[in-house]
Amino acid sequence: MARTGRDLTGQKFGKLTVLGFGGYEQNTRQRVAMWNCHCDCGNDCQVEGYLLASGRRKSCGCIRRAAGQMEGERFGKLVVLGEDPDNQTTLKKVLCRCDCGNIRSVATRDLKSGKITSCGCDEPLRHNPSDFLERQYDVELESLRQAFRQGNFTQIHTLKEWVYVWIREVLQGVVKPTTIRMYAETMEHHIFPALGEEQLQELSGEQLEDWLELLSRQSVTGTRTGKMTEGTVRNVLSVLSGSLRDAQKYGLIDSNPCLDVHFFEKKDQSSDCRSWLQPEQIRQLEPVLVSYKDEDGYPLGLGFQLVLYTGITLSEAAALRWKDVDFQEKILNIRYFVAMKRTRLEDERVYDLEKLTGRKNRKVPVPDFMVQMLKSIKERYQGNLEDFVLGNQAQEPVRVDRMRAALQRRSHMCGMDTVTPRMLRDTYAMRAVQAGATSDLIAQLMGFASSQQVIRRYMPANKMNERELLDRMFGNRTS
Template sequence: MTRKRPPGEGSIYQRKDGLWVGAITIGYTPRGNPRRKVVYGRTRQEVARKLAELQVLHHKGLLSEPSQITVREWAEDWLRRKASEVRPRTLESYRYHLTRALPSLKDPQAHDPLGRMRLQAVQPLHVRRHLDGLKLTPHAMKNVRWLLHSLFEDALRMEVIHRNPVAPIRVKGPPRKTPGRTLQPEEARALLAALDAHPSPLALALRLMLTCGLRRGEALGLRWEDVDLEEGVLRVRRAWAKVGGRGVISEPKTSSGYRTVPIPPTTLERLRAYRESVQGLSEEEVRASWLFPGRDPSQPVHPDAPDHLLRRLLSRLGLPQVRVHDLRHTYGSLLLANGAPVELVAERMGHANPNITLGIYRHLLEEERRGWVLDIG
């Protein structure tokens, strides 16, 4: 007869031959099947005592049974799961950095002692020695350590391992990240004038990055239905990113990336004129079309195209080179320099929270704070 026990404490029953049996779930296999431990005894009390002892060992992480799954195999499973959770470009970055630590992910024949180890056999010392042998920059090392920690943490949650061997490992991180060079106001005005004089629609895409704070992929991912020329706003709903050398549509980086951004009057005038130049399509077809189509109008222009145009224009103007992404940083810097609240700048730029904005523009805000001095004699 089986008597119910509290959840997690296992079950006890008596067989027809009189022997008592107890069973407890101690985890799950890599494929999600429950892993059970069974004990036997002549009395119910004996089996209950054995189950209680197993519970203590289980909570101490001492009951994990050997599994043949390797670190490389678990990493492949982890990447497959992540494919449905993150953007394609993020997944590509995950695979790239993990491959630097586990080369057998790319080439099964590659020398990869950590990747070939059983997942449950990996100890902190193995991870420490493996990372010490990698010739990576501090930034790459930090990414590798974070990814290894994440995939072992996933195995820990699934109760395939009883502790994360990467948790005690520390690596030296890169210096605090600061924005690239931003344009001074007079440089921004000179660039805007050059953009207005350039016949390519890509010049307008660069103007949107500079005057609306859009990321490159967000500007190239705009359809006409996202632009309200009457209200003077645009809505960021998607991004056109380069993955594996080609463009791929993806969602914004975070939920805050979905946002409505006001369009400055001068840029709005340029957009209205550009809209009038779109001919030969019905209103419905125009709304569904890309603002900046490529040679194949069913897709936006190649993600690298704005970079090439910006380099040519800056060279022609005699201005120092900046990245396309620095146009967005220029927008944020100029907003803050003109007294815009950090919360507003974070909202306009699609940051998940104002702390991200503070981290990026801390140097600028510190300069601004130095100007606030109270001299009461």
């Protein structure tokens, strides 16, 4: 078919020179013009025309230089010395010498984007806002902490006073620093504004229910509804409950008032409130999800299929490497998940790997058709054992937030309400229930700590009363 649109032949885009028209490919619901290109590095490739015109593709992929190839390059005040040998993250990092003499390890992407141009010597002196211990430091509360160390708990009266001690004394060495950071920020943002000055002994279930009602209506920027989701409210209550459980352990309160909260029981938690997809919805949505690719054409839609057909979370799928895929046994070794971090409050959030423990560290069986699909993708893109399954040859995991946003957009394209990764995972669980799996088996496959979590969320709610039960058991027997 002859082209009637703009001819890109002979034009140059970054390192790519267009050789000619390469035909059409079907992308989602429209045809996309493909162009044959020659890269300055010598490779030939085929690129979507709209990516060339928008400037989103500038090379065959060679522009993503390895950290070791940046030695001697200057970025602002920083000169690259070489790859950081002590880097234990999934980010590519290099050691840089600043003009002031300091040496700093910096992520290569921060250098290329211009985000970091010095060791920090040209920034104004200030406290590091990412250090919550420093940000929340209080001289008066330090005296309570010292008294607590000596076994004197009588001076702690308010929730804020207890949390100050709880984070610094009780949690240290017990839970991971990233978890402590999450607890501290949850307290600071969601709990202290309403309850921080309340007396521990006076906290009640009724008071917490009123607080949760207000919290559930709290405005949250970036969400589709603009309000805090029920899951987030539950997580906030869980953090508060954990702190009060330890307060009870040390005799500061007689009982944990969070256990008296009935706020969530007011909502219908039965299986009638479906949060999973029906077969016809899957048939409609899956082709659109499969078509999701990155700028290099790598099939990121595979991540959604992994969640839908193996029951792992999206963050676990993002952390999956080819060495974790056992093609012979047809299983996935789920060892890590992708966690969101940031070095400073004003910095962009960074995704890094966290190790899974307990029942979450597990082996998950893979359906035969998914095994074949994984094999095909690995062979086509020459995936190495250390490469991420969803990252092609990139040395960092795929951005989970972008995957969620892509899932939302594609569900809307199909005329459906917002579909979340949790709904894909719930669909896997409901398929298992309908196939006759026990709650213990589902908990094992999905990494739940207890089968009770499976029963509460997925098993059918039994609404019959005692008399109906007897009628079903014994019928109309009269003698």
